[in-house]
Amino acid sequence: MANDREVLKVVWEGKIPAKFVIDSNDNDEVYYLNLPRISYFALCTDKVKKHFQRHIEKEDDIWFSYMDVPLKFHIPIGVIYDLLVSDNSLPWQINVHFNKFPEDILFKFPNKDVIESHFLSCLKEADFLKHKGQVICQLQKKDHKQLFLGLQNDKFDQFWAVNRRLMETTEQENGFKNLPLRCYTDDGYSYLQKLITPLTEKGQKKTLKDLLVEFSTPAKKPVGAKTHGIEVPLETELQWLSETLSYPDNFLHLCLIYE
Amino acid sequence: MTDENQENSSLGVERLSIQPEKPAEIVKIDILLNAVGNSPIMKQRKWTVDWMKDISWVSKFIHKYLKLDSEDKLFLYINQTFAPSPDQILKNLYECYGSQNKLSLHYSISPAWG
Numbered sequence: 554m555a556n557d558r559e560v561l562k563v564v565w566e567g568k569i570p571a572k573f574v575i576d577s578n579d580n581d582e583v584y585y586l587n588l589p590r591i592s593y594f595a596l597c598t599d600k601v602k603k604h605f606q607r608h609i610e611k612e613d614d615i616w617f618s619y620m621d622v623p624l625k626f627h628i629p630i631g632v633i634y635d636l637l638v639s640d641n642s643l644p645w646q647i648n649v650h651f652n653k654f655p656e657d658i659l660f661k662f663p664n665k666d667v668i669e670s671h672f673l674s675c676l677k678e679a680d681f682l683k684h685k686g687q688v689i690c691q692l693q694k695k696d697h698k699q700l701f702l703g704l705q706n707d708k709f710d711q712f713w714a715v716n717r718r719l720m721e722t723t724e725q726e727n728g729f730k731n732l733p734l735r736c737y738t739d740d741g742y743s744y745l746q747k748l749i750t751p752l753t754e755k756g757q758k759k760t761l762k763d764l765l766v767e768f769s770t771p772a773k774k775p776v777g778a779k780t781h782g783i784e785v786p787l788e789t790e791l792q793w794l795s796e797t798l799s800y801p802d803n804f805l806h807l808c809l810i811y812e
Numbered sequence: 813m814t815d816e817n818q819e820n821s822s823l824g825v826e827r828l829s830i831q832p833e834k835p836a837e838i839v840k841i842d843i844l845l846n847a848v849g850n851s852p853i854m855k856q857r858k859w860t861v862d863w864m865k866d867i868s869w870v871s872k873f874i875h876k877y878l879k880l881d882s883e884d885k886l887f888l889y890i891n892q893t894f895a896p897s898p899d900q901i902l903k904n905l906y907e908c909y910g911s912q913n914k915l916s917l918h919y920s921i922s923p924a925w926g
Contacts, residue, residue: 627897660868660898670895677894677925682908686893731908746904 560797565591565709567781569634570644573617575605576651582608585644589707590631590781591801594624595668596705605649614654614661617647623655625742626662627671632806635779636737669701672802676700679733679803680719682748688719704801712801719803720796728752728792734805736768736778744806751792761794762787768809775809784810839863841906841913845874848889848920852878863906868898874919889918889925 567590574583584604588597594617602615617624619637624647638645654661662668676697680689696715703712722728728751735744745768753759765775765787778785780798785807799805841863847853854877861870871886880886889895890909906915918924 625899671897674895674897678890678896681891681893686891742899743901744904745907747907 557797561713562709564781564798565712567591567631569630572644572646573601573604573649574646575608576618576648584649588630588645590629590634592630592704592707593627593668593672594630594633595626595662596665598626598662601649605651609651613651614663616650616654616659618650619645619647622741623658625659627660627668628742629800629802629806631781632737632800632808635782635808636742641782665705672701672704673697675802675804676719679799682731682733683719683729683803685730688721692718700801716801716803720799722792727756728758729795732791732795732805733799733803734764734795734807736764736775737806737808738773739809739811749791751790751795759791760787761785761789761791764791764807765809773811776812777810778807779810780805780807839903841902841910841915843870843902844914844916845870846916846918848892848918848924849922851919851921854878861902863903864901866899866901867896867905870902870917871898871919880921884921887920887923889920890916892918893925895925 568587569590571586571588572583573586574581582605584601586597586600598615601617602609622637624633624637634645662671677686677689680686692715699711699715702708703710703715730750732749732751734749735746737744747767749759749764749767751759753763761778765778768775777787785794785798795805839862840860842858842860845854845857845859854874859873867888871888874880874888875882875884875886887895890905896905902915909915
């Protein structure tokens with residue numbers, strides 16, 4: 554378990570250096586920010602907005618794009634990077650926009666309450682899959698708040714003091730009921746979600762290899778999966794993956810790799 | 813969107829899993845829309861829809877059906893527990909929380925669960 558804690562810490566501390574460039578002809582001002590992989594763009598808009606404030610002619614909704622693809626506010630930043638930046642180039646050059654908000658692709662997150670309720674909804678869904686929702690409903694409102702504040706303020710201990718309860722399993726359960734996971738296919742932001750148990754019918758622990766088979770189709774066979782910027786070894790057990798490499802929303806976000 | 817029952821729906825699902833490379837074949841599922849609390853009730857609860865549609869589409873549909881004002885809020889829930897993200901597709905929700913070609917959703921004009 555001691556080693557696992559180190560893994561949790563490394564996952565928590567993952568950062569992506571980003572260079573924000575304003576989408577305007579008449580200035581070449583840039584703003585650098587070290588983005589936490591586990592956080593959301595919805596939580597870093599204030600800083601960026603503040604920096605570019607004097608270039609804004611009229612107050613409008615801020616949004617970001619990379620190579621003309623709008624960046625979603627409510628998908629973890631690390632997932633978006635792994636999905637969109639195929640050459641792993643750093644710093645990640647992100648364009649900042651203050652007009653023409655693409656409402657057909659992005660949803661507005663006007664304040665932190667909206668992303669907080671999205672985050673809590675993800676936790677509820679994850680716990681529904683893992684423990685039929687029985688753990689999260691035992692938590693109090695202040696615990697929910699602590700989870701979000703832990704994420705927002707980058708407080709590992711604060712977050713994990715509550716989150717470890719969501720990650721617990723009993724001896725006889727031998728794992729979660731189902732594993733909360735989203736597998737991103739190589740088609741923009743689209744992902745697949747299914748009921749995946751941590752054990753095979755014979756009671757053996759499933760590995761990433763087994764998972765890839767479950768997400769295979771005759772036309773498309775994934776050969777690997779990436780999360781937090783690393784390619785996960787195929788023999789990694791799914792239950793361990795879920796407990797250790799899930800994002801703070803308690804979901805595993807896996808970018809499938811095809812041949 | 814029609815209210816007729818999907819024929820051979822399980823066959824449709826099976827066919828998709830064998831030949832998913834042909835997106836031309838539209839898979840349809842039934843969604844059951846249940847009002848929560850004092851939200852206005854829809855006369856027709858069951859609708860047969862393309863499972864590639866997302867939650868924001870369902871939300872817009874209910875909005876229109878109930879003739880709500882554009883600023884009126886609408887909250888959608890699965891299993892009376894959590895609110896799926898607006899860009900979540902019905903297929904993913906059906907795979908996890910639906911059965912026998914049906915997916916049940918609750919809607920509310922005020923926040924209901926969390």
